[in-house]
Amino acid sequence: MVPFLDLLMINERQRPALQSAFDRVLDAGWLILGREVRQFEEEFAAYCGVRHCVGVGNGLDALRLVLEAWSIGPGDEVILPANTFIATFLAVIAVGAQPVPVEPSEETCNIDPALIEPALTVRTKAIIPVHLYGQTAEMDPILEVARRHGLKVLEDSAQAHGARYRDQRAGSLGDAACFSFYPGKNLGALGDGGAITTNDDELAEQLRLRRNYGSRIKYQHDLNGLNSRLDELQAAFLREKLPLLDRDNRRRAEIATRYHSGLVGTSLQLPAVPAWADPVWHLYVVRTMARDYWQRELEARGVGTLIHYPIPPHRQTALRGDRISSQSFPVTDRLAREVLSLPMGPHLTDLQVEEVIDACRSIDAELGRDK
Numbered sequence: 001m002v003p004f005l006d007l008l009m010i011n012e013r014q015r016p017a018l019q020s021a022f023d024r025v026l027d028a029g030w031l032i033l034g035r036e037v038r039q040f041e042e043e044f045a046a047y048c049g050v051r052h053c054v055g056v057g058n059g060l061d062a063l064r065l066v067l068e069a070w071s072i073g074p075g076d077e078v079i080l081p082a083n084t085f086i087a088t089f090l091a092v093i094a095v096g097a098q099p100v101p102v103e104p105s106e107e108t109c110n111i112d113p114a115l116i117e118p119a120l121t122v123r124t125k126a127i128i129p130v131h132l133y134g135q136t137a138e139m140d141p142i143l144e145v146a147r148r149h150g151l152k153v154l155e156d157s158a159q160a161h162g163a164r165y166r167d168q169r170a171g172s173l174g175d176a177a178c179f180s181f182y183p184g185k186n187l188g189a190l191g192d193g194g195a196i197t198t199n200d201d202e203l204a205e206q207l208r209l210r211r212n213y214g215s216r217i218k219y220q221h222d223l224n225g226l227n228s229r230l231d232e233l234q235a236a237f238l239r240e241k242l243p244l245l246d247r248d249n250r251r252r253a254e255i256a257t258r259y260h261s262g263l264v265g266t267s268l269q270l271p272a273v274p275a276w277a278d279p280v281w282h283l284y285v286v287r288t289m290a291r292d293y294w295q296r297e298l299e300a301r302g303v304g305t306l307i308h309y310p311i312p313p314h315r316q317t318a319l320r321g322d323r324i325s326s327q328s329f330p331v332t333d334r335l336a337r338e339v340l341s342l343p344m345g346p347h348l349t350d351l352q353v354e355e356v357i358d359a360c361r362s363i364d365a366e367l368g369r370d371k
Helices: 007-012 015-028 035-048 059-069 087-094 113-119 139-149 201-210 232-263 291-300 330-338 350-370
Strands: 052-056 077-081 098-102 124-127 152-156 176-180 194-198 215-217 284-287 339-342
Touching: 007 015, 015 035, 015 232, 035 052, 035 194, 035 232, 052 059, 052 201, 059 087, 059 152, 059 176, 059 194, 059 201, 077 087, 087 098, 098 113, 113 139, 124 139, 139 152, 194 201, 201 215, 232 284, 232 350, 291 339, 291 350, 330 339
Parallel strands: 077 098, 077 124, 124 152, 152 176
Antiparallel strands: 052 194, 176 194, 284 339
8 A cells, every 4th residue: 555645654763853843842741832833933934934933723723823914904905826735725715804815826726926916906915826736836927926916925835835936935036925733744843833034034024923812022912813833742743853854845845756657648637847946846736637547546556645736725615605615726627636646755665656656547447448
């Protein structure tokens, strides 16, 4: 069996280091916003090439906190991709603003920059490009539109730890960026966690207040905030994992290259990588109109897969009644019917990668004989 993801195997590689991190926190006796969080924030900011990193409870809180710090709320609109995980939408809704979805590019599955400007209104305050599947959105035209219209740009980098756009890392491309450290991410904790990166000194200070009840000094609260702090223990784990991130991302790229060469010529539509992108392959997503058949057949051959994502945000029950639920997003709907994620991760062996390729080629050959 080739599992879609094996977190036990990924974390087992660093068992002694993770146990040492646990002991450091236990021995320090300081469990909230201590040395481990401060050190991780400094290290991750340096990794992304920015001045500030603010650790928070999770990726959704990261998005929400930035929008609140920018005073985005009721009556405002935020442009975001129609094709994304629902958390991007939920952050906008949580601050009382209106999400305005824009269709993705067929080539990259990320937001289509050419469709952003037609979606703007006088109420638009920000654009949230999502670096989906570990590949950055096409940022230059997005930033150009934002500059001309005075809009903020917030990168949703939850799947893009280490990804580059024209040699610049995700997390340093917009006015701010949000990361998730959910265990399955390229840089994953052993629980929930998130962070915000930025070069904006004032925003960083606001975020440090807002994540901690709006408080700089205990029992003194300068503004309405949340309880959303990166856990000291998770920060310690992340500090051990960060030095391996680039190595793990290179392994993901090797696997993606092998998939490319092994699956070219099959009926599967393979991921496209534009010249300006250096993805980190959080996911390797193929497309086929016979997606459900492929998933069943791969499972029968011992290959685990997942669908990211089977129900687009505009069709979720949670958003029923919102104006977007009655709008048409045909490209997004088509992707939801066709995408299939193959096993991907630094834990995969060369033999397992070959097993996935062999299984895919076997299914494709059977489909060809049936025609």
